Amino acid sequence: MRLSRYFLPTLKDNPAEAQIASHRLMLRAGLIRQEAAGIYAWLPLGLRVLRNIERIVREEMDRAGALELLMPTLQLADLWRESGRYDAYGPEMLRIRDRHERELLYGPTNEEMITEIFRAGVRSYRDLPLNLYHVQWKFRDEQRPRFGVMRGREFLMKDGYSFDLDEAGARRSYNRMFVAYLRAFSRMGLRAIPMRAETGPIGGDLSHEFIVLADTGESDVYCDRALLDLPVPAADTDYAGDLEPAIRRWTAPYAATSDVHDAARFESEVPAERRLHTRGIEVGQIFYFGTKYSEPMRAAVTLPDGSSRPIHGGSYGIGVSRLVGAIIEAGHDEHGIVWPEPVAPFDVGLIGLKPGDAAVEAACDALYAKLEASGMHVLYDDTDERAGAKFANMDLVGLPWQIAIGPRGLAAGQVELKRRAGGERVELAPDDAIARLVEARTARTGT
Amino acid sequence: MRLSRYFLPTLKDNPAEAQIASHRLMLRAGLIRQEAAGIYAWLPLGLRVLRNIERIVREEMDRAGALELLMPTLQLADLWRESGRYDAYGPEMLRIRDRHERELLYGPTNEEMITEIFRAGVRSYRDLPLNLYHVQWKFRDEQRPRFGVMRGREFLMKDGYSFDLDEAGARRSYNRMFVAYLRAFSRMGLRAIPMRAETGPIGGDLSHEFIVLADTGESDVYCDRALLDLPVPAADTDYAGDLEPAIRRWTAPYAATSDVHDAARFESEVPAERRLHTRGIEVGQIFYFGTKYSEPMRAAVTLPDGSSRPIHGGSYGIGVSRLVGAIIEAGHDEHGIVWPEPVAPFDVGLIGLKPGDAAVEAACDALYAKLEASGMHVLYDDTDERAGAKFANMDLVGLPWQIAIGPRGLAAGQVELKRRAGGERVELAPDDAIARLVEARTARTGT
Numbered sequence: 001m002r003l004s005r006y007f008l009p010t011l012k013d014n015p016a017e018a019q020i021a022s023h024r025l026m027l028r029a030g031l032i033r034q035e036a037a038g039i040y041a042w043l044p045l046g047l048r049v050l051r052n053i054e055r056i057v058r059e060e061m062d063r064a065g066a067l068e069l070l071m072p073t074l075q076l077a078d079l080w081r082e083s084g085r086y087d088a089y090g091p092e093m094l095r096i097r098d099r100h101e102r103e104l105l106y107g108p109t110n111e112e113m114i115t116e117i118f119r120a121g122v123r124s125y126r127d128l129p130l131n132l133y134h135v136q137w138k139f140r141d142e143q144r145p146r147f148g149v150m151r152g153r154e155f156l157m158k159d160g161y162s163f164d165l166d167e168a169g170a171r172r173s174y175n176r177m178f179v180a181y182l183r184a185f186s187r188m189g190l191r192a193i194p195m196r197a198e199t200g201p202i203g204g205d206l207s208h209e210f211i212v213l214a215d216t217g218e219s220d221v222y223c224d225r226a227l228l229d230l231p232v233p234a235a236d237t238d239y240a241g242d243l244e245p246a247i248r249r250w251t252a253p254y255a256a257t258s259d260v261h262d263a264a265r266f267e268s269e270v271p272a273e274r275r276l277h278t279r280g281i282e283v284g285q286i287f288y289f290g291t292k293y294s295e296p297m298r299a300a301v302t303l304p305d306g307s308s309r310p311i312h313g314g315s316y317g318i319g320v321s322r323l324v325g326a327i328i329e330a331g332h333d334e335h336g337i338v339w340p341e342p343v344a345p346f347d348v349g350l351i352g353l354k355p356g357d358a359a360v361e362a363a364c365d366a367l368y369a370k371l372e373a374s375g376m377h378v379l380y381d382d383t384d385e386r387a388g389a390k391f392a393n394m395d396l397v398g399l400p401w402q403i404a405i406g407p408r409g410l411a412a413g414q415v416e417l418k419r420r421a422g423g424e425r426v427e428l429a430p431d432d433a434i435a436r437l438v439e440a441r442t443a444r445t446g447t
Numbered sequence: 448m449r450l451s452r453y454f455l456p457t458l459k460d461n462p463a464e465a466q467i468a469s470h471r472l473m474l475r476a477g478l479i480r481q482e483a484a485g486i487y488a489w490l491p492l493g494l495r496v497l498r499n500i501e502r503i504v505r506e507e508m509d510r511a512g513a514l515e516l517l518m519p520t521l522q523l524a525d526l527w528r529e530s531g532r533y534d535a536y537g538p539e540m541l542r543i544r545d546r547h548e549r550e551l552l553y554g555p556t557n558e559e560m561i562t563e564i565f566r567a568g569v570r571s572y573r574d575l576p577l578n579l580y581h582v583q584w585k586f587r588d589e590q591r592p593r594f595g596v597m598r599g600r601e602f603l604m605k606d607g608y609s610f611d612l613d614e615a616g617a618r619r620s621y622n623r624m625f626v627a628y629l630r631a632f633s634r635m636g637l638r639a640i641p642m643r644a645e646t647g648p649i650g651g652d653l654s655h656e657f658i659v660l661a662d663t664g665e666s667d668v669y670c671d672r673a674l675l676d677l678p679v680p681a682a683d684t685d686y687a688g689d690l691e692p693a694i695r696r697w698t699a700p701y702a703a704t705s706d707v708h709d710a711a712r713f714e715s716e717v718p719a720e721r722r723l724h725t726r727g728i729e730v731g732q733i734f735y736f737g738t739k740y741s742e743p744m745r746a747a748v749t750l751p752d753g754s755s756r757p758i759h760g761g762s763y764g765i766g767v768s769r770l771v772g773a774i775i776e777a778g779h780d781e782h783g784i785v786w787p788e789p790v791a792p793f794d795v796g797l798i799g800l801k802p803g804d805a806a807v808e809a810a811c812d813a814l815y816a817k818l819e820a821s822g823m824h825v826l827y828d829d830t831d832e833r834a835g836a837k838f839a840n841m842d843l844v845g846l847p848w849q850i851a852i853g854p855r856g857l858a859a860g861q862v863e864l865k866r867r868a869g870g871e872r873v874e875l876a877p878d879d880a881i882a883r884l885v886e887a888r889t890a891r892t893g894t
Contacts, residue, residue, distance in 0.1 A: 005512070006514065007514050007516070007568065007569075007577060007579060009567065009568030009569070030568075033564055033567065033568075035518070035519055035522065035523065035526075035560060035563075036519075036521065036522070036523045036549075036551065037549075039519045039521055040519060041516060041517065041518045041519060041560065041564055042516055042517040042518075043516050043564075043568075044514045044515060044516050044579075047515060047516055047517045050517070065452070067453065067454050067491045068491060068494060069454070069488060069489055069490050069491050069494055070488065070489040070494050070497070071482070071488045071489075072482055072483075072486045072487060072488060072584070072601045073520060073584055073601065074483065074486055074553075074586070074601055075482065075483070076482065076483045079482075091546045092546075094543065094545060096541065096543050096553075098541060098588050098600075099538045099539075099588045099590070102483075102484075104483065106521075106543075113482060113488065116482075117480055117488055117490075120456065120480065121454065121456030121477075121480075121490075122454075122456070130454060132454060132491075137519070137520055137584070139521070141545050141546045143546070153545075154519045154520065154521055
């Protein structure tokens with residue numbers, strides 16, 4: 001993409017309303033624009049990141065055997081009356097009346113609707129286990145929306161729901177999502193630690209929050225430092241097999257949010273030097289809630305003996321739009337964002353250092369074409385800005401690699417390749433720069 | 448995908464509420480489920496079609512130089528007061544109050560918001576032309592939602608907006624979208640005819656509706672049959688070049704909706720045998736509206752002489768969710784849906800004709816693996832249903848190809864390949880069936 005033809009409205013100054021780095025950088029780097037309190041438009045650069053995160057989430061859900069569907073944003077109030085949550089949900093639920101005075105709401109989560117879809121479509125125990133998910137916009141009418149997309153009102157969430165015959169089956173479904181979540185966050189360049197957590201308004205008796213450690217996080221957490229180095233299950237994990245050993249490895253070390261923190265256990269189980277009490281950002285949460293929804297909503301399957309049994313359910317959320325903020329909190333410096341490669345909006349920024357210099361422009365154009373032909377996504381700053389402004393802008397935007405071409409290097413047949421994370425620079429021939437990027441991609445993705 | 452692990456709740460009987468074929472077939476084939484009047488959940492099979500349509504739209508928008516962003520579903524009422532449309536829009540606008548009694552609305556279209564985003568991010572004439580689009584859920588509170596996704600309330604739309612310095616530039620932007628629309632619909636297997644149309648609540652003085660001819664359509668249209676055979680601009684169309692000849696070819700023959708129909712012109716310009724007066728489904732509409740939004744909302748750019756000028760705008764909509772219905776209206780028979788290959792949810796349905804027969808199952812499993820390895824998307828009916836029910840179900844679901852494997856054919860080393868459109872059947876070796884499908888795909892996509 002040529003920057004001259006792109007829409008990237010970056011800001012020179014720090015927006016006054018932004019209290020944390022991710023909010024500030026998302027506004028400054030032209031990723032989002034606030035349209036109302038807690039409601040954002042995703043500008044082209046931000047949307048590319050959001051889509052990358054969505055893609056990773058989707059790939060890991062599919063790998064774990066979940067099926068994607070898409071539920072609407074608006075729901076009938078009556079559906080929530082069936083479960084008893086309509087009155088319980090409180091002012092965070094955006095309640096709406098249509099032109100015929102029918103009561104609707106903007107879905108904050110979808111346990112009721114998916115249970116309704118399940119009971120209409122599934123009859124037999126043979127159709128279990130079933131895991132259905134979608135990636136859809138939700139609304140929670142936060143009292144004080146803040147921190148940009150970290151605590152917005154309209155937000156993009158992946159929410160999935162499992163249906164099993166009994167608790168043992170439901171725990172296997174829970175384990176599959178546990179592993180899928182570890183993998184998804186890890187692929188985004190994040191270390192998200194599963195912590196025992198309150199079940200809150202979803203209900204149930206088993207829950208883990210996946211938490212990215214960050215000083216600006218809203219969660220108060222306690223954990224064993226051993227969790228910082230545990231290996232994440234591999235891509236070829238057999239989701240039909242026994243996942244208990246992997247789950248035990250990740251749940252044995254102490255990790256809990258303050259809501260369920262047990263100070264005595266923490267001190268007895270974790271050696272002092274490994275005790276970590278810090279803050280974190282919740283990027284996902286998984287719940288097992290048994291028959292909490294299936295009983296009142298009569299979602300049951302027929303057993304071989306003809307009897308009927310309410311299914312055991314779980315739900316599994318990932319804050320897709322919040323993750324953009326969390327990834328920036330975990331990866332930025334004083335110059336701007338430092339994207340992990342798998343979620344970066346472009347792979348490489350190409351900078352022409354002398355606008356108007358025909359040789360530099362020709363070299364940039366040629367390299368741009370070659371990079372794109374090799375499958376790299378390139379943001380090519382072909383504008384008339386001076387070199388310093390271009391470098392600053394590329395650092396702000398935070399693409400993993402930068403290639404700068406100027407008249408002096410070009411005379412020596414060289415371009416400058418810079419890695420945004422770390423800042424190492426090297427001068428090399430244009431084709432060698434391409435080879436280096438392709439090699440880095442191959443090392444990362446295996447393709 | 449193995450059907451035994453899929454979620455495909457098909458219906459045996461015709462739903463009473465469905466008056467037209469697409470609505471009936473979408474419910475019966477398990478593509479959608481109604482969650483409230485005019486509000487649908489997209490079940491896994493339906494979502495795959497929706498995503499295919501989205502992908503084609505996106506590819507053609509990007510090819511034409513448009514940039515994708517994503518605006519939120521909810522908007523501030525005050526933004527619509529700026530343009531004067533808040534009071535004018537009427538009861539189709541879903542008006543909402545949040546917990547702080549701020550007035551919001553569920554966006555039915557986005558001229559105001561995109562104008563706000565433009566004016567905040569663009570200053571100079573050098574940043575023009577600009578064309579921004581998104582694919583997002585919209586809401587129009589129809590008095591009587593009907594015909595399933597054809598006239599739903601919550602619907603998925605691609606809406607794009609162009610910004611130009613003057614009318615001449617805006618017309619070039621309009622032409623680019625005109626060509627992109629012809630290409631997008633054609634790639635979905637549809638003949639959509641651009642017809643002069645009323646501009647309606649969007650305003651402006653130039654508009655075309657893209658209409659798929661169908662007896663069940665809600666539009667009353669008049670056109671020259673010559674339009675049924677016109678060639679669609681090629682993929683390598685130069686969008687930076689002069690598109691006027693292509694536009695003239697498509698706008699010279701008479702075509703108009705009844706709102707702007709000129710009977711005298713129709714009869715004088717079109718020979719009687721080419722006059723077509725029929726019904727159609729509007730799947731897209733494009734508008735040039737000049738400064739209708741930029742003037743009241745003060746969206747202007749600075750010219751070289753330092754003066755300021757309001758931009759000339761256009762907007763361009765495609766009914767993504769409605770297209771699923773339109774494609775079915777255009778492609779079905781008494782047995783079910785007949786998907787055009789580019790939008791089909793799977794490429795091929797694989798049917799094992801004798802459940803429990805080890806040789807048949809092994810042959811099915813092997814062919815399934817080979818088809819998937821060759822990049823085909825396969826829906827493999829591995830259930831215990833009897834053969835007749837499986838065939839009927841595959842016909843209902845409408846995948847372009849079916850492969851059936853039974854014990855008798857297998858003994859002769861053959862499978863049966865059937866093309867859903869037309870119904871031709873041929874017996875051939877499994878590897879030859881794969882070769883035939885790969886060949887058909889290559890002929891279609893060039894890859």
